Amino acid sequence: MSRIPPALLYLTVFNPTLRPTNTTVAPEDEEDAEEQAHVLFYTARERAVSRDKILRQVGLAKALINFAGMFDPLAVCDNVHSQSRRMVMLSPEPDFWIHACVELAKTPKQVTPKRKDPKSKGKEPAPKPDITYDYHDGSVGDLSLRSHLLKGYELFKLLHGSFSSILLSLGQQALELQLERFFTVWGWKWDMEEDTFSSHLGIPLHPLHRSLTPMLDEFVSRLPYNATSFMINNSLLIPSTALASSSYAAVLPGHIATRIPPPPPPLMHSEASSSAATVVPLEETEVTLPHSSEPGTKSPAKSSEPDSNKTFMPGMNIDMKHLKWSWPGYLTFGKSKSSSPSIPTTPVATDVVSPQPQAITKPSLSTEIKADEDIKDTPQLVAPAVDVDTESLQDAISSEHPHSTRTTPPSLPSIEPSPASIPLPLDDDLAFPASEEQQDRESNKSSPDQTPASPQEEQTVDDPQDNEPSSEQQQIETLPVEAADSGPHIPTTPPLLYLPTTVHLATEDAPTMTRKMKVWHVTRNATTFALVVDLEHSQDELPMLSHIATLFDDVELTVESEESKTLEASIPTLSKILEPKDKHIISTGHYTLSPPQNGFTSRSEHFFNGQQILRGDLDAQEVFSRGQNPQHWYISKKGLGSNEAGEAVEGEAYMEIARKESTLTDAGNALAGVIRRFAET
Structure with a gap:
């Protein structure tokens, strides 16, 4: 049947020197009132406990303490063992006692009922099987119980103060109230089955x-x-x-x-930059575009759209009916008059401004293309006429692979799109003029017998230096590109x-x-x-x-x-990886030391028994024990050698060796190596 883990039966705090504050007590109840005044706190697994039972349990603990003090005033009764329980007494302060009673782990077993007497007449109800328990004596250790109680007292003292200071400054009633608030929660959170051997040795x-x-x-x-x-x-x-x-x-x-506090979710680089930006209303923001002919024109505000209609592409307010692609005869898809694709006479712009993402809180740079009437009033930037050898380009196009989907002539400079956005075709009003260096390169490549351009195709261009954007305009336009090209999100450390x-x-x-x-x-x-x-x-x-x-x-x-x-x-080598790992922990004062990859989380009773022997009156220095299933070695040792000055280093070392082929000598050598490395470091 299933094993029932050890559990707390009751926990109490008392002071035998306290006296009742109520003087209007009947003479026959004075003794009970005095005994009750000693109890400062009591909690039990039973939901309702009578006053008489509380006084009997506290009186038994006081009697055991007084009986042990009769033989040796310096010897204190620490614990009492019985078949099914452990009683632990701890005095953290003079005249104050913490007493806990713990039930041992047990395994229920059924007892076969006796057979009926064949001489008996009539039908008798079948007796119910009696359930008894087998108690595990090594399920809890005395030192671990005392260590846990002492740790609870130190935590109460850290949060509220010592028993004596509260009693002197605030009184007995305030002390009882604070004890109840703390130890009621602390006591029933105590899970003895989850306590490891290293948990009561100290802080790692x-x-x-x-x-x-x-x-x-x-x-x-x-x-x-x-x-x-x-x-x-x-x-x-x-x-x-x-x-x-x-x-x-x-x-x-x-x-x-x-x-x-738990670590907050890491701030991404894009979130940090967007949170630091200042949101400016678009109606009050005046943005000068380097492509517009009139400086100081206001950028029209974006049309508000519901969140459900938002996609991963940025919003573009473009009038598709009146949009001019300015690529005559190039993207006609076979509907042009000539059978061969026509070549644009203007080079493609080498600098394209990507649309602004919606995540950036800077003012939007997307502009709404106006109607033809408004466009006519605005002077447009036109590209210069460039002489191109059409026949040579057509031959080059026809010599491409038959399955090639390339539409840009090889002689024209190809445009590499930005990794964050794909450039969209822009109107001539939004295109940068070709630089002089590019015009000279295209002129040198053209043939001398090329037919001059028609008068209708001849256009004039202003000086490109006049249309170069200012530093402030460049900063405004490059904000969306920098945010998009920032690459992978980099977590930002909180302040x-x-x-x-x-x-x-x-x-x-x-x-x-x-x-x-x-x-x-x-x-x-x-x-x-x-x-x-x-x-x-x-x-x-x-x-x-x-x-x-x-x-x-x-x-x-x-x-x-x-x-x-x-x-x-x-x-490690392959043999070391497959070999069982030895685990050890070293206790020095309030602290413990163990390798991080060690993972010392043993709950073996061999370590609890070894610690009990080392700290007992037997003056033992080393304890070796071995289990049966699994056949591991468990070693406990007092003393950690000597330091450089020759002084003895106080402490304890505990080691578990998982290799079943190891002998007693191998176990001793392994522990000696651990202590030697500790002394060297």
């Missing part, structure tokens, strides 16, 4: 913290005031020297990590911003007396910088955001360079 350190911590200390040392700082990079802590020596080093970084968080911190001299402090933190990508200052500290005195951005750049550059070196030096 960054593998490069020894090279990044001096960089952070040097940055904070330039501040004109004393402050504690730390950084978080990819959920890994980079502590400063001041944080490592503080009393809140184990809980503050974890709380700030939960306050970091840096300080975010405040108020916490309650204590000092080493008075760990039970807390005061309000403020933590300012800045996040960019996966890196966060946090600075702990006084509550009255002004934001104007914080480091400049540009300096923090430089610090982020230095940290990210260091991390990337070290990762590239590690990747180049550790290229």
Whole structure:
């Protein structure tokens, strides 16, 4: 049958030194009132619990504590084991106790009912099968339970203050209210089945913290005031020297990590440019086109269209009835008088302005072509007459491949369209005049015996320098082209911003007396910088955001360079890839260290038992154990060797070896190699 995970039965906080505040109590109820005044908080899995049951459970915990203190005043009753439960007592502050009762994991089993007595007469109802449970003694560890309770207390202390400070400043009723608001939610979010062995060892350190911590200390040392700082990079802590020596080093970084807002969706380059642009009404905008004959003419506003009619092509307000293509006899599609395609006598314009996309918020450059009456009044730009050898061009066209779809003569310069837009045929009024260099090139290519152009085809052109657009006009016209030719969208990093968080911190001299402090933190990508200052500290005195951005750049550059070196030096072979990976974790004080590719997420009870033995009274230094299925080695070791000065390094190392062919000697050598590399780095 299915296994039922361990679960919390009840959680309580009490203080045996408290006295009832109500003096109008009957003499027979004084004892119960005094016992009830000791209980500051209580919650249970049962929805309704009587007062007598609460007092009995709290009274049992107080009796166990007093009984253990009779033999040794310094020895504290930490936990009590039974067949189905674990009772844990923790005293985070003098006279204050946190008591939790946990039910062990269990597996239900059915008991076969007894057979009926053959001598019995009549029909009796079949008895229901009795359900009993097999409890798993190693499903929870005493140290992990105590560590989780202590972590909950430290978090409450960080958010609200210590029990003693609240009781002195606000009173018992305020303390009971804050305890209920916090521990009710915290207690029933506790999932013991999901707790890993590494979760209660400490906060994971960054593998490069020894090279990044001096960089952070040097940055904070330039501040004109004393402050504690730390950084978080990819959920890994980079502590400063001041944080490592503080009393809140184990809980503050974890709380700030939960306050970091999720990263916003990256701004694309086009969105950033459009958001920064200023929208100007088209009716009030006067745009001078370099192709128009009258400077200062206003660009007509675009006709408003519903959103449902919008397509991926930009809107064009063109009068198709009166539009002049100015390509006589070229795109006639076989309806011209001559059998051979006629060649235009004017070269194609080499500079075409692409239509403005709708996404750009600059004023639109699309113009509505007026009627013939308005066009006649406007002087038009005409191209010069160019002598072209028609017979040579016709021969060149006829010599093309029979399946070729090319319509532009080879001798004419081909126009490369913009990658963002396809040029549309424009009217002569919107075409640039041909340059003098192009006219000379076309004249040199023409034959001397070419027939001169007819008088009707002779036209005059103004000086092209007179019609060159100004710098402001070029900027207006090139805006749509630049936005369209910008290529792939480049994510834009959001601007840096300080975010405040108020916490309650204590000092080493008075760990039970807390005061309000403020933590300012800045996040960019996966890196966060946090600075702990006084509550009255002004934001104007914080480091400049540009300096923090430089610090982020230095940290990210260091991390990337070290990762590239590690990747180049550790290229695995095929046998290494297929070989099971060994996993290890090192605990030093409030922090843990494990390779990122290690992925130490073990829940094996071998590690919990090994840790219990190392921290017990047996004075054990190493614990080796091996499982049966799978046959892995589990090693626990106390002490991390010695440093350069010859001093012993305190800490613990835990390692899991997945190779079943490994011997005890191989397991010891592997752990010794891990500790040696830790000491070298």
